[in-house]
Amino acid sequence: MTHFGVVAIVIGLMLFIAHASSDTFASLRQAGAELSPAVRSTIFLAVLVGFASKAGAVPLHAWLPRAHPEAPSQVSALMSAAMVNLGVYGIVRVGFDLLGGGPRWWWLLVLVVGAVSAVYGILQAAMTSDLKRLLGYSTTENLGLVLIGVGAAGVFASAGAHVLAGLALTAALLHVINHAAFKTLLFLSAGSVLHATGLRDLDGLGGLRARMPVTTGLFAVGALAASALPLGNAFVSEWLLLQSLVHGLPVSGVATAITMPAAVAVVALTAGLAVATFVKAFGIGFLARPRSSAAERATESPVSMRVGMGLAALACVALAVVPAMVMPGLARAAGAADSMLGEPAVRGAVTLRLAGFAGSLSPLLVTAALLVGVAAVVAGLRLATVRRTRHGRLTHRARPTRRDARLWDCGAGPLTARMEYTATSFAEPLQRVFDDVLEPEQDVDVTHLQESRYLVDSIEYRRRVPDRIERRLYQPLLAFARAWGQAGRQLATGSVHRYLGYGFYAVAGLLVVLAVTR
Amino acid sequence: MGVARGLLRRIRATGRIAEPAPAAAPEGLPEGVGDLAGSVQVRHVDAGSCNGCEIEIGQAFGPVYDAERYGARLVASPRHADALLVTGPVTRNMAEPLRRTYEAVPGPKRVVAVGDCARNCGVFAGAYGVVGAVGDVVPVDVEVPGCPPPPDAIVAALRGLTGR
Amino acid sequence: MTGVTGALGAVLQVAVIAVGSPYLVGAMRQVRARLEGRAGPDVAQPWRDLRKLLRKESLTPHGTSEVFRLTPAVLVASTVLVAAVAPFLTTASPLDPVADLFAVVALLTLGTVALALAGIDTGTAFGGMGASREMTITALVEPTLLVAIFALSVPVGSTNLGAIVNSTLHDPARVVSPVSLLAAVALAVAIIAETGRLPVDNPSTHLELTMVHEAMVLEYAGPDLALVEWASAMRLTVFLGLLANLFAPWGIATGSGLAGLVLAVIVFAVKVGLLGLLLAVGEVFLAKLRLFRVPELLAGSFLLALLAVAASFFLA
Ligand code: SF4
Numbered sequence: 001m002t003h004f005g006v007v008a009i010v011i012g013l014m015l016f017i018a019h020a021s022s023d024t025f026a027s028l029r030q031a032g033a034e035l036s037p038a039v040r041s042t043i044f045l046a047v048l049v050g051f052a053s054k055a056g057a058v059p060l061h062a063w064l065p066r067a068h069p070e071a072p073s074q075v076s077a078l079m080s081a082a083m084v085n086l087g088v089y090g091i092v093r094v095g096f097d098l099l100g101g102g103p104r105w106w107w108l109l110v111l112v113v114g115a116v117s118a119v120y121g122i123l124q125a126a127m128t129s130d131l132k133r134l135l136g137y138s139t140t141e142n143l144g145l146v147l148i149g150v151g152a153a154g155v156f157a158s159a160g161a162h163v164l165a166g167l168a169l170t171a172a173l174l175h176v177i178n179h180a181a182f183k184t185l186l187f188l189s190a191g192s193v194l195h196a197t198g199l200r201d202l203d204g205l206g207g208l209r210a211r212m213p214v215t216t217g218l219f220a221v222g223a224l225a226a227s228a229l230p231l232g233n234a235f236v237s238e239w240l241l242l243q244s245l246v247h248g249l250p251v252s253g254v255a256t257a258i259t260m261p262a263a264v265a266v267v268a269l270t271a272g273l274a275v276a277t278f279v280k281a282f283g284i285g286f287l288a289r290p291r292s293s294a295a296e297r298a299t300e301s302p303v304s305m306r307v308g309m310g311l312a313a314l315a316c317v318a319l320a321v322v323p324a325m326v327m328p329g330l331a332r333a334a335g336a337a338d339s340m341l342g343e344p345a346v347r348g349a350v351t352l353r354l355a356g357f358a359g360s361l362s363p364l365l366v367t368a369a370l371l372v373g374v375a376a377v378v379a380g381l382r383l384a385t386v387r388r389t390r391h392g393r394l395t396h397r398a399r400p401t402r403r404d405a406r407l408w409d410c411g412a413g414p415l416t417a418r419m420e421y422t423a424t425s426f427a428e429p430l431q432r433v434f435d436d437v438l439e440p441e442q443d444v445d446v447t448h449l450q451e452s453r454y455l456v457d458s459i460e461y462r463r464r465v466p467d468r469i470e471r472r473l474y475q476p477l478l479a480f481a482r483a484w485g486q487a488g489r490q491l492a493t494g495s496v497h498r499y500l501g502y503g504f505y506a507v508a509g510l511l512v513v514l515a516v517t518r
Numbered sequence: 519m520g521v522a523r524g525l526l527r528r529i530r531a532t533g534r535i536a537e538p539a540p541a542a543a544p545e546g547l548p549e550g551v552g553d554l555a556g557s558v559q560v561r562h563v564d565a566g567s568c569n570g571c572e573i574e575i576g577q578a579f580g581p582v583y584d585a586e587r588y589g590a591r592l593v594a595s596p597r598h599a600d601a602l603l604v605t606g607p608v609t610r611n612m613a614e615p616l617r618r619t620y621e622a623v624p625g626p627k628r629v630v631a632v633g634d635c636a637r638n639c640g641v642f643a644g645a646y647g648v649v650g651a652v653g654d655v656v657p658v659d660v661e662v663p664g665c666p667p668p669p670d671a672i673v674a675a676l677r678g679l680t681g682r
Numbered sequence: 683m684t685g686v687t688g689a690l691g692a693v694l695q696v697a698v699i700a701v702g703s704p705y706l707v708g709a710m711r712q713v714r715a716r717l718e719g720r721a722g723p724d725v726a727q728p729w730r731d732l733r734k735l736l737r738k739e740s741l742t743p744h745g746t747s748e749v750f751r752l753t754p755a756v757l758v759a760s761t762v763l764v765a766a767v768a769p770f771l772t773t774a775s776p777l778d779p780v781a782d783l784f785a786v787v788a789l790l791t792l793g794t795v796a797l798a799l800a801g802i803d804t805g806t807a808f809g810g811m812g813a814s815r816e817m818t819i820t821a822l823v824e825p826t827l828l829v830a831i832f833a834l835s836v837p838v839g840s841t842n843l844g845a846i847v848n849s850t851l852h853d854p855a856r857v858v859s860p861v862s863l864l865a866a867v868a869l870a871v872a873i874i875a876e877t878g879r880l881p882v883d884n885p886s887t888h889l890e891l892t893m894v895h896e897a898m899v900l901e902y903a904g905p906d907l908a909l910v911e912w913a914s915a916m917r918l919t920v921f922l923g924l925l926a927n928l929f930a931p932w933g934i935a936t937g938s939g940l941a942g943l944v945l946a947v948i949v950f951a952v953k954v955g956l957l958g959l960l961l962a963v964g965e966v967f968l969a970k971l972r973l974f975r976v977p978e979l980l981a982g983s984f985l986l987a988l989l990a991v992a993a994s995f996f997l998a
Contacts, residue, residue, distance in 0.1 A: 126821075206805075209747040229792045230785060239784055246832050246841060249995060261991040264832050265825045265984070272824030276817035279795055283802035283813065289745050351779055358840035360779040366763070366789070369780075373759025374752065381755070381905050384736050405741040407806055408597055408622050408901060411563075411615025421802065421810020429818040433977045522967050529717050529966075536721040555737070557730040587721040589730060594888040594896060597741065597903040600734070624739045624903040 005053030005060065009090070012046030015039065016098070025098065032099045040099055044106055047094045048113075055087025055143045056136075058117040062470045065124070068136035069200060073191020076132060077312075080139045080187060081180035088146050088176055092169075095154065097336070104255065107154025111259060114147025115266040120469065122273040126280070126430055127438060127465040129202045129423035131190050134281055135183065138226060141270060142179040142234075146172045148263055149241050155256060156248060164247055167354060169334045170327070170346060171240035177326060178233040178319055182225035185312035189219040192305050193285070196298040202281065202423035207290035211298045216286045218309045223278040225316050228271045230366050233319035240346065242267060243359050276430060284423045291417050321364050324352060424463065431465065440465045536584040540670075554600050554626070556589045558679045561599035561623070565616050565652060566642075567606025570666040571633040575603060577669040578676070585673045589680040596622040601679055603672075605632045607639040607648045608655050620656040630675055631658045634665040641665070691772030691935060691943055698947055699765040699923070703915035704728035706922075706954060710962040717966045728915065735908035743901050746803050753800035754902070754909035760793040761916045769847045770923045771946040772935040778844040783831045786843065786924070787824075790876070790917065794820050797910070801898030808890050812897025815973060819875055819882065819894065822977055826872040826984045833865040833990035834928060847931040857929055860997065864990035866929050871983035873921045875976070877914075880965040882976055892970060919954060922961075926953040 017023045019039065020031030032040070053060035064084075068076045091110065095102060121140030128134050149172025156165035190200070192215045199205055209216045225232035245267070248260045290296040300306070319326065327346050347353050351362040409415045431440055442463040449455040491502075562575060578585045579592055593599050596619050608616055620629065631652040634640035638651050652658055662675045708725035715722020742751070764786050767777045781789070798816050801809035835841040837856060838849045849856075856862055875882045878895040887893055890900070899910050927934060933949025935942035971979060 207745070209749070227795070228788075229795060230788050231792070235788060239788075242784055242828070243841065246835055247839070249832075249836055249991070257992070257995040261829060261832060261988055264991075265829050265988065268825040268828035269821070271828075272821035275791060275795060275824075276821045279798050279802070279813065279817050283799050284810075287747060287749055287799065287803040288805035288810075353779075358842055358845055359782060360842065361782060361785055362780040365777075365780045366785065369763050369766075370756075370759055370789075370792075373762055374755045377755040377758045377909065378752075381909065384905065402740040402742055403624075405622060405743055406618070407743045407745065407804060408595060409618070409806070411612075411618045415806060417805075419807050420805050421807060421814060426802075426810060426814040426817075429814055429973065430821065432974055433818065433822065525967060529719075532719050534716070534721065535719040539721075555730060555734050557727065557734040559731070581719040584715075584720045584722070586715065587723050589723055589727060591723075591731075592888060594890060594893070595900040597901055598907060600738070622741075624741050626738065 005050045007050075008046050008053070009050030012043045012050060012094075015046065016043045016094075028098045029100070035099075037103070040102060041106070044095060044099060044102060048091060048106075048110065051087040051090035051094075052113060052147075053087070054090065055084045055147070056117075056121075056140045057087070057113050057143055057147060058120045058140065059469045059473050061117065061121065061140045062467070062474055064140055065128075065133045065136040065467070068139075068187075069130055069132040073132070073187050073194060074308075076135070076191075077184040077187035080135070080183040084139055084143050085176050085180060088143065088150065088172070091147075092150060095150075096157070101154065101157050104155055104158045104253075107151045107158060108255060108259060109151070110147055110154060111151025111263060114144045114149075114151055115263060116144070117141065117147065118144030118270045119266055119273075120144075122270050122277060123434055123437065124465070124467060126273050126277045127427050127440075129427075131193065131200045131202055131205075131281065131285060132187070133200075134202075134277065135186050135190060138186075138274070138277065139179075139183060141274065142175065142183070142226075145238065145241065145267065145270065146175050146179070148172075148267065149175060149244070152241075152244055152248060152260075152263065155259070156244075159253065159256070161248075163357075164244060166331075166334055167240065167346070167357075168244035168248075170330050171237055171244055173330045173333055174240060174323065174326065175234065175237035177330075178225065178237050178316075181233060181312060181315040181319055182222045185218060185222035185309060185316055186226060188305070188309045188312060189215050189222060192301040192309065193219075193298075195301050195305065197292075197294045199292065199294050202285045204292035205285045205290070205295050206288045206417070206420065207295055208286045208298055211290075211295075212300045214300055214306050215309065218306075218313045219286060220282055221313045221316055223282040225320065227275040227278040229275065230363070231320060231370060233316050233323070236320065236323045236352070236361070236363050238267065238271060239361055240352075243354060243357070247357050247359075273430070276427075280423055280426045284421070284426055288420055289417050291420060291422065321367055322350075323363060324350075327352075437468075438465050439468055535581050536587070537582055539587070540674075554628075554679060554681070556680050556682050558590045558601050558628075558676060559593045559599045560590055560601050560603050560676070561593055561596045561619070562603040562605070563612075563616055563619050565604050565606045565612040565636070565655075566609035566648070567633065567635055571605035571635070574666045574669050575605070575632065575672060578672040580669075583669045583673050585676050588673070588677045588682045590676040596620075597624065599623050600626070601628040601630055601676075602656075603630050603632055604636050604652045604656075604658075607635045607642045607645070608650055608652055609647050610649055611647075613649045613655050616652075616655050628659045628679055629656055630660045630662065630679070632662045632672060632675075633667055634663060637661045637663060687935075687937075687939065687943065688772055688774035688776050690940075691946075692766050692775040692777055694943060694947065695768075695770045695772070695775070696762055696765045698771065698950065699916055699919050700762070700912075702951065702954075703919040704732060704912065706919050706958050707915045709955065710958045713959055713962040714966060717963065728911075732908045732912055735911070736905050738904035740905055741901075741903040743804055745805055746901070749796075750800045750803045750901070751906070753796045754906045754913065756796040757793045757913040758909050758916070760789045760796075761913050761920060764789050764920050765916065767843075768920070768924060769843050769927060769931075769934060770920075771943060771950055773844045773847050773851075774936065775844070778842065782841045783835070783843055783846070784828070784841055787827050787831070790920070791820060791824070793913065793917065794876075797895075797898050804901045806901065808893070808897045808900050812894055812900075815894045816898060819976060819980075822980045823872050823875045826868055826980060826987050827876075829984065829987040829991060830865045830869045830872065833861055833868075833987060833994050836991065836994040837861070843928075847927055847934060848936070850928075850931050851934070851936065854932075859993075861990050861994040862929060864986050864993060866925070868983045868987035868990060869925060869928070871979065871986075873925055874961070875980060877918045877921050879918075879961060881968045881971040882979070884970045887970075894973075918958075922954045922957045923950065926950075926957055 020027045056064040121137045125134045125137035153165045153168035228234040228238045353360045445460040447457045449457045636652045708728045712722050767781045798813035801813035883894040935946040
């Protein structure tokens with residue numbers, strides 16, 4: 001698939017270079033301004049197809065969730081943190097810089113591709129129980145969000161709203177950075193889990209909190225970021241993205257009036273599903289009790305792995321608390337993409353303020369207030385308990401404030417790990433809600449005892465949520481390619497006479513064509 | 519909409535059907551009342567009753583006797599409970615679950631044995647599946663006699679716990 | 683001077699919500715009891731419950747982790763933070779720029795997430811079930827909430843709560859515009875779903891299989907449970923307060939002056955009380971929806987929110 005993407009990029013750029021005097025950025029930029037609209041659009045579309053497949057956008061995402069589970073975790077981290085970002089870089093560079101913006105429909109197309117990728121990616125992530133596959137699909141989702149930002153920036157720029165375009169592009173680029181940070185962390189922790197248990201399947205994990213506390217804590221940092229909640233870094237970039245979309249409504253045209261609310265809804269749905277997905281990944285994977293003996297025997301991974309994860313976590317926390325530190329860089333990047341967007345879109349160190357719009361957020365203060373609040377509540381509760389015993393109201397028995405108790409099992413025997421909710425059961429309600437989109441496959445096999453139909457020997461239940469796009473788009477494509485291969489084999493029999501004959505016919509045909517056209 | 523209007527008319531016609539509260543809190547309170555200070559969450563455990571007592575408990579929390587106005591409330595988990603309302607003789611299969619339920623309640627806690635069966639196995643005394651009265655399995659604080667006990671007796675016992 | 687009263691207002695907001703929210707729950711139970719022909723406990727009963735829970739011992743179920751133990755505190759802290767930053771009594775709060783409407787929604791979601799994780803952490807089937815259902819509902823409520831916020835912010839040009847409230851104060855006619863009405867209905871449905879009221883979730887159910895919120899807190903006991911219940915009462919108050927002040931902000935203190943603040947407290951109590959009353963009365967007439975019918979309800983409210991945005995554009 002990526003080869004297909006490379007071919008598309010090469011075709012697009014060749015076409016571009018053919019119209020320019022040389023292949024330097026400067027001459028391309030110059031040529032870009034003089035191209036006819038049809039050629040420009042062709043170039044853009046070819047490049048978009050190519051870079052979108054690099055970025056893992058739907059429908060060219062199929063390689064992502066397949067490659068990630070198989071690749072070693074460091075490589076997955078690198079793929080998610082660097083390679084997919086290249087796709088975004090390519091689109092921004094070619095679209096804004098070299099081709100100098102373009103008609104609105106380009107960017108609406110980018111926006112739609114981003115929206116579809118975001119929702120589709122997170123839906124698949126919410127369904128899967130393979131930890132690394134989940135993270136792979138989440139990459140598609142996050143890149144989708146970035147493309148929404150890029151597309152919105154393009155739409156705004158083409159309408160002349162440069163401040164807003166700068167804001168949207170800043171949001172997109174910030175999300176690229178944030179995503180790189182937290183996805184690295186998540187893949188490294190998934191690698192640490194894999195190292196310790198040999199498992200990627202969430203249905204078999206659980207109970208790692210007690211066995212691998214460091215990995216658990218760090219994964220929690222990453223999961224918090226990935227679900228775009230306050231205290232996580234992605235919250236800031238999604239907040240900026242929402243701001244740019246909200247302020248984009250009055251920008252002109254019915255197209256934006258329809259797109260912006262839809263885009264906000266998509267971002268919101270994506271955020272909601274991402275929360276559910278990462279609650280599943282963290283809650284089922286790390287909390288509660290182990291669901292397999294492999295998870296039960298897990299031990300914390302070596303220091304080298306923990307250091308790697310720690311660094312990535314540090315980056316996440318820094319980005320979450322003082323996102324202002326990367327803002328100048330982002331403004332410069334946006335300016336490099338389009339000189340009109342060079343104005344910093346976000347100001348302020350502690351409290352981020354939008355330039356040109358009323359809107360502010362202070363991640364640092366929110367984080368601090370929340371932490372102080374939690375500490376205050378814990379302390380307050382302790383105080384309340386101390387006073388309780390001192391007043392001696394509970395005179396008839398001296399009682400410890402906290403007592404261990406068995407889990408409430410409704411009075412029946414102890415709860416086994418098999419009675420816990422699994423990742424699959426956790427996702428079941430969502431799967432039922434999105435039944436029409438996901439088209440899950442399930443079958444139930446009931447084996448009866450020989451003596452009677454009424455006695456059941458065993459029940460087998462299977463459920464799979466296939467990647468529908470993959471199935472609908474790629475399988476026909478592959479079948480087509482295979483059919484061509486078969487046909488080709490008929491032609492290539494290995495007979496030298498035949499090959500010479502082909503050569504003769506080809507030359508003869510060529511001559512005929514030349515004779516007719518000249 | 520028609521249903522809603524019908525219901526509204528019914529509500530207006532019915533008015534308040536809770537009986538006026540008996541004046542004084544009943545005597546014979548167990549010691550240590552006041553711990554729970556006007557709020558008792560109740561978890562009901564059927565340890566093997568004939569369900570006669572359940573019907574009366576249902577009445578006690580129904581609109582006429584309305585035990586909730588004295589601060590008693592039925593809850594879903596023993597973790598949330600302050601008192602167990604145990605009915606019936608304790609059968610073999612329910613002895614261990616009853617013990618576990620008692621364990622699961624955070625202290626300070628109370629146990630109310632409702633009905634003659636719960637007090638002394640009643641008509642089931644000596645039956646092969648019966649382990650004994652509730653008091654043989656978990657410590658009992660209050661007993662409510664009767665087969666089944668009338669709702670006002672159950673309410674009175676609960677008022678004894680809430681102190682209201 | 684404005685800064686001082688603003689800060690005072692922020693503190694007062696937290697105090698009013700912290701103290702008042704159990705009374706709101708008590709009043710709603712009282713209303714319900716009256717309509718059912720019962721006498722019901724008096725409005726102070728939730729406080730009595732909380733006081734008693736604080737005197738009980740805490741339990742640590744086997745196999746649970748810090749997530750389970752810290753969740754009640756996170757829940758309370760996130761709600762208190764929202765109570766401090768959102769304009770409930772005063773628009774002059776110095777904390778206003780700290781968080782806007784998006785951030786407020788996200789903070790409240792953070793509490794939900796903590797609770798869901800705690801439910802999973804217990805490792806019981808009910809905990810997992812409650813968490814799974816709650817997250818499903820949250821994921822579906824989110825689009826409605828944010829799009830409704832979008833609709834509200836369009837005429838104002840900002841998502842800052844203070845700005846929205848102020849602009850409604852200056853332009854009261856906007857409240858009866860189709861945009862505002864549609865957004866109000868959408869937001870109301872979303873809030874009912876988020877706070878776990880009928881018909882989405884039954885707050886007084888005893889049947890584990892029908893639980894959503896209750897199922898996640900089945901393992902909490904004593905002081906921990908007190909925090910969870912207190913937080914959920916505060917969340918209800920905060921959500922109703924937001925609904926009240928976004929659409930009918932009158933009475934809120936705008937400038938300096940203690941008299942305005944005192945008046946704001948009274949007006950706020952009346953507004954939230956009225957909304958609570960409405961909710962309680964409505965609940966008597968409703969049965970809980972099947973879980974898989976809830977998405978239809980939420981899709982309907984989402985449609986309303988989308989219509990509100992469309993109206994804000996085409997009618998502007
Ligand atoms: S006391 Fe009477 S009503 Fe109650 S369980 Fe025993 S037999 Fe049934």
